[in-house]
Amino acid sequence: MDITMIYYLVPALIMFCCGVYGFITRRNMIAMLISLELMLNAVDINFVVFNRYLFPGQMEGMFFTLFAIAIAAAETAISIAIIINVYRSVKNVKVDDLTEMKN
Amino acid sequence: MDYTQFLAMKQEIWLLIAFIFVFLLDTFMPKKDQDKVGVICCLLFGLLTLRGFCPTVLGDQLAFGGMYETSTVIVNIKNILNIGVLIVMIQGLRWSAQDMVKIRRGEFYELLLATLFGMYLMISARHFLLFVIGLETASLPLAAMVAFDKHRYESHEAAVKYVLTAVFSSAVFMMGLSYVYGLTGSLYFSNIATALTAQGSSWLLIVALAFVIAGIGFKLSLVPFHLWTADVYQGAPTPVTSYLSVISKGAAAFAFLVILWQVFGSVYSQAWEWMMYALIILTITVGNLFAIRQRNMKRFLAFSSISQAGYIMLGIEAMNPMGLSALMFYILVYIFSNLAAFGVIGAIENATGKVYMQDYNGLYKTNPRLAFTMMLAMFSLAGIPPFAGFFSKFFIFTGAINQGSIAIYVLVLIALINTIISLYYYLLVVKAMFISDEESTVAKFNSSMSERVAMWICVAGILCLGIVSCVYNHLLAIAA
Amino acid sequence: MESVGSIIMYLIIALSIIVFSVLTVTSRKILRAATYLLFTLFATAALYFKLDYEFLGAVQIAVYAGGIVVLFVFAILLTSHPGHSSERLVSKKRALGFVAGVATLLVAGYALLSRCCMAMTSLPEMSNPTMKQIGEAMMGTGEGQYLLPFEAISVLLLACIIGGVVVARKR
Amino acid sequence: MLSNILIYFVVIPLIMLAGLALCRNIKQIRTVAVIGSLALTALSVYLLVDYLGLRAAGATAPMLYTDSWSWFPQLHINMAVGVDGISVAMLVLSSIILLTGSFASWAINPMPKEFFLWLILLSTGVFGFFISIDLFTMFMFYEVALIPMYLLIGVWGSGNKNYSAMKLTLMLMGGSAFLMLGLIGIYYHSAPEGGELTWNLLQIRENAAIDRGWQYFLFPMTFVGFGVLGAMFPFHTWSPDGHASAPTAVSMLHAGVLMKLGGYGCFRVAIYLMPEAAHDLAWIFLILTGVSVVYGAFSACVQTDLKYINAYSSVSHCGLVLFAILMLNTTAMTGAIMQMLSHGLMTALFFALIGMIYGRTHTRDIRMMGGLMKIMPFLAVCYVIAGMASLGLPGLSGFVAEMTIFVGSFEHTDMFHRVFTIVACCSIVITAVYILRVVGKLLLGPVQDEHHLALTDATWWERTATVTLIISVAAIGCFPNFFANLIKFTFSPEIFAVIGMN
């Protein structure tokens, strides 16, 4: 059996979808961020897999992943800062409670 | 390794220098002189803006192996953004001097400059990695800015909504990018375009493209990627809202144009033409429909800016130099008009804390100049001659129709009919200020020097940009 | 034709990715979710190793597993009381999430499969990128080299630090 | 640029705007307004004389005083000006109505300065529109003229002013939305394949490059676009509400001049540039306008608010304008233009008088008033004269215009045109009905309200305004050939040649 590219892409996609599911269903904002990490991770896998399978001669996908990890770290950092800030203000990290502004 | 290539990035580098200078100034300045930081920053940035018009920065160049591009058009769009940022900065002076904010005002300017740097990168990037970094630089620190008013609950809520939507959309965007990479094997715009010309359109490409469009559509607040906009605009401090609504949007619009034209230009009719039709119609209509009901001025302008984004997209849909020039001109005019409106809102908010439309009743009787400025802004946004908004709207429609298909006529017709709805709600504001008989709840007050300067600049822009034709002629000349 | 060991390796990695992903988003205890995330990230790192990107795998473990997850754990501990588990999800929300997830899976999956000739590519030979190559690419200014993003991301990180400080500062 | 006489029609209002901005008290405001509008009137009369002189000297170009200054060269947008007899007539009309409007708003309150600022801005648009021959500038001035209406009605109006002002503005801007699309479409088809595109009316006409298929699309766009302002049948409903709420001078200017922009535009843009489509599609609009002629008149018969009556009467009369334009022959079109002049003057007169009466009695309901002839004979007599003009009494302007239209319309021999011509003719009877109804109830008969007995007759500025208008109305009515010749010469034969008429 050949482990062709699709065998990597599909788990990555499932990972992404799990992230989506988690992001939409989780009430805790930190849990939402965790789900988001899954999505970002899925993207990274995609880049790496494409690079490895289709374009082994260059390193674009790999570098993108490298930078994406850094970006993910930055995103997480700032998101958590904001969430903690909110926690300080309302003593809560439930996303459902942050619906004051609507319509 | 040719480090002289950095010299192509004159604007970015000067901006970074300014950024670092402000950073150091903020850190090491004596406490008692802290209130000068804002003014110094404005002056510095004013110089920077002026510098942008020097001929030395002009000239087309590709650097870093085609990763970065600068050209006359790009320099001009950056200049346009600079003007907007300058006005935002001046407007923000009074706000940042408030007791609750002033301790952090240095950071406000730093973040402003940092995000502007991100936008520069978005505009100049010819490689998706750089683009993503620019995009993130332009949006992540903004979350911190949205959360700036710590004493206001709305500010927190807005920040959360902004940051969560932003990271989600960047994930979706990168997912799309990964598929594009898989299809084409490169992240360089030129290489992708070449590959796409060869292979044409496919399911994977279209899905990837939809993700990419969604990612940038988030920044532009195109419907249905717009839902964060209103809440964030309402919750954010007013200078940040104005920054989000004009600068961030303007930069994203231009970046969007570059991506769609340069990268996906070859699959225009096979992939994104119809997507954009749908998005434009949705954006304009839904934005307008939501705007009708709004009574909070900032929220109101949020929806108005959503529908304006739809008009901006018409320039992209045109796929020709006229569309490009019209888009640039539209952004420029939009900056002046919207910032004039936000200037007035900010002035009133700073003086009285009132942001609802009913508070504007009878404003003309107590504060005629503010009311007049607001009226000009509204007329310009609605596209009433002889104000600049009319010209920008006319040119963007002309540019769009230049594309020539029947469908574009229909699209423009829908957009035009929507201008009636938008006129309605813009007139509501005018009505409140001029016509309403009720006693004004806003007493007469003097706006600060900085606010006045910003408003004068905006009014001058609204009045002159259209009639003084050289601006548009210049833009059209460089676009062609 | 891959070796059996490689296939087994693959199966383990793929399975753990899928299983731990699902567990991450379904477990009701948030600290546990963070732990599952860690496992997922490890599995991903293993995947990078398997695809011969050792450097990347290392970074993944260092930054993601070592940095981000720790950040998460701290945040969780800061914002929740021990033993606190999230309440049951509203079923409407679960339906929404399910629809979104499945729709994404279907659309993107169909899109991937529709390019089956591409999707069925088998693993080509590739020489492992050496640290020198990586270093040169990172510091170079030519095509395929990434000095500029490298510099740019430093600005991003700086800005995020400033932003984080602004937000997190007490007053 | 300033060597062209036409540009002063825009320059003078702009100077007035600047002057008004500097004014400190009502006296200065009045002075500026009156001097400015007198200057405009003088200018337009001079233009009229000079124009006729040039024509008499043998100038045969379709437009005289043409000039063009580049504005957005890459888009071929120029500030192009030029006038023919029609525009000259319209300019004279506008300046007269502006002058009388200034007099009629002598005692406007509150915020006289703002009022005049907006009023003058509006007239800048009007004058600019009439002198332009570049579609872009034309459109721009058109919209400039529309938007001040909102504030003028909203701030200085009466009754349900918010609603009316909003409705009027939105409907008119709705029309201009169609118009904008039509104009841009025309621009892109203004030259044959590969030719230099242009916004210039004359150039487009000369190129005649818009093919028939496109005309079918663009003609309705432009015609409806302008038609909304010309109170074309299903799109006329802004007019009653808008006029009813507007202050006197605004009603005057709006009904007197602004609605003429619609008719003028229909002719100058829709028909002049797209005669083939006009010929083929005229029947649709003929039905609409023919209906609106009697429809408006019938509606006017049962109204009780003076301004509503007059607004519906305007619907009827303006319907006749568009009706005549669509007849596509020289006579009817001459009649249409004369009807525009005539209606402009007499409806301005009407609105001025209604405003003056309303200013005294504080009601416009004809059931609440009566016997005003005894109380304010001057105003009442003027009202009767206006009514007579409206119902087409020979010697006043309405008659000549209507007769020219009918004679022109009757040139068509087919049943369709005949029937609609006769339907339109019927309006002369219905007009008489509602005019006499108003005159009978309002002016004649016993005094209805004792309080009215204490009211005074017109002041000197009101007299100036009304007498000026009456003299103008009578001038057209007594010397129609002067105006007919002024207008008629203009109709360039080529468009009729295209249609295959005359």
Next chain:
Amino acid sequence: MEVTIPVLILAIPLLMFFLLGLLGKYMSHKLAGILGTAGMGITLLLAYFTAFTYFFSGAPDFVDAQTGQRLQYIVFNQDWLAFYNNLVIRIGFLLDPISALMLVVITTISFMVHLYSNGYMRDHHGVYERGFQRFYAFLSLFSFSMLGLVVATNIFQMYIFWELVGASSYLLIGFYYTKPSAVSASKKAFIVTRFADLGFLIGILILSFYTGTFNFTEFTSAAVGESGNLFAVNEATAQGISNIFATSAAPMFMGASVLTWALVLIFMGGMGKSAMLPLHIWLPDAMEGPTPVSALIHAATMVVAGVYLVARLFPLYLMSTAALDIITVVGALTAFYAAMVACVQIDIKRVLAFSTISQIAFMMVSLGVARPEFHEGLGYMASMFHMFTHAMFKALLFLCAGAIIHAVGSNDYTEMHGLRKHMPVTHITFLIGCLAIAGIIPFSGFFSKDEILSACMGNSWLAYLWMSLVAGMTAFYMFRLYYLIFWWKEHKIHAGHHAPHDQAWTMTLPLVILAAVTCVAGFIPFGNLVSWNGEPYDFMAHFDWSIAAVSLIVALVGIGLATVMYRKENPMPAKMRNALPALWNWCFHRFYWDELYMFITHKIIFNGICKPIAWFDRRIIDGSMDGLAYISNKASWAIRGLQSGNVQTYVWIYLLGALLLGAITAICVI
């Protein structure tokens, strides 16, 4: 002929109108009256001079030296409004027998009325009525318009002055504008005639479209064709004019030729002005105006404009006998109807008004039955003759009535009775008028009416019998009126003011003059002056003694009957009335025409058309515009749920939006 005098004939009244209208309020009443009267006097002299010159100078412009035929002469003709080709409205002055005749009639009556009004428009203490100057201004305006109408050189000029006449009639009827009945009467008069004018206008449009001209000279010469060639003197025809009716006769519409349609429609205009059935309803109401106005406008001049119009176009009408037949029938019916109604009215002005209608109908019938082949078109001449005589005696009657009303202070004959002793002059002149209208030899009415009857006889015996009957009824109701006013037992008390008496000289002098004219006018050799084709002929040659005798007998019978019934107060009228209550009621209520019109205008047009249209406009058309706004607003509220405030929903919509966008595009494109 000099242009000055004709111009002055038109200009002086117009000048007077402006003078009195604009400056009147700065003048004394007396001065205004004198000015007005003097102006009219000068006009009268000029008109007489003009008419005399035309008829009797024998100048080659006016009469063909060889044949003695009278010619049409255009004194001046100024372009007023050019349409296309030869279609030009001109304002001019046409002299021919009938216009010269009308000049005389109008100026005479007008002058009399001007003079008379000096007395009439004052109360018993000599105080002038309010608006006296205005009254004279309006009279001058009317005179101007009427003169302009009769001298019109083209049909459009006629239409113009036709309208002006209508307007001045409106102003004069509504002179007492504070009186609601006067206001509504004036409104009615204007609207009814306006409706008729619509027909006139359409007729003009049709006629002018097919002939390519408005000019009477061209119509007539073309109509007569080569054989007649009578009025074609003034280089009438442009190219191809002889073919006009070759074309216009050809197009048919609903079974009749276009020419017939045009002529019938034009006649409709005449019906309105001349108060023919069914457009007569305005005339009785028009009596609300001051009595001198009734005399001038609603008896002598304006109401005969319809007759004049038909006469003017007579050569054209000859080409369409169908149209002439319609005229005859309408005229005959009207004559009979009006006579019936006149028999029972109690308002003396109403009686005179219906009598006017009836008499004008005589003229119409006369024109309708006129044919060149019988007595060389005697009907035409008779009609014109009757128009002339009728103008005189009817004006006389009205002025007498005015004097009586002025003296008594009421229109109602029951208030009068037995005035003959108090007002002898009025009595005598009124009697003369009655005898004239009844057709008693030697008063003028006898001659003109006799010729009409002759003309009827020439066309059909039915018309003759019918019109003879009407003539008898005329005699009856006029004498009924006469007896009721002047005989019976006088009222004991005329409460509140002194006994009625003859009025001031300004009022009696016109009576005497007119009475004198009535006595002698019958002997004017009218045939020499007026004939349908301008050829003079001996009118005695066509005088049929048998017909004359019969008509005389009929008149005497009518008078006798009236004498029996109304000479003294007796129960006979009441008996008659009780015997035929339905007939009486119908007659008294003028056959309910007014009610019918009220029904049509108020119930059908006002409530059935106007109100629904106004409703439709406000609710449907405007409602749909408002509906658009409403829908947008509703839509705005409906979609507000999208913005739920929950960031997860936002993201969900975001993602689904992106997926749908991609999927739908992919499905459509690929």
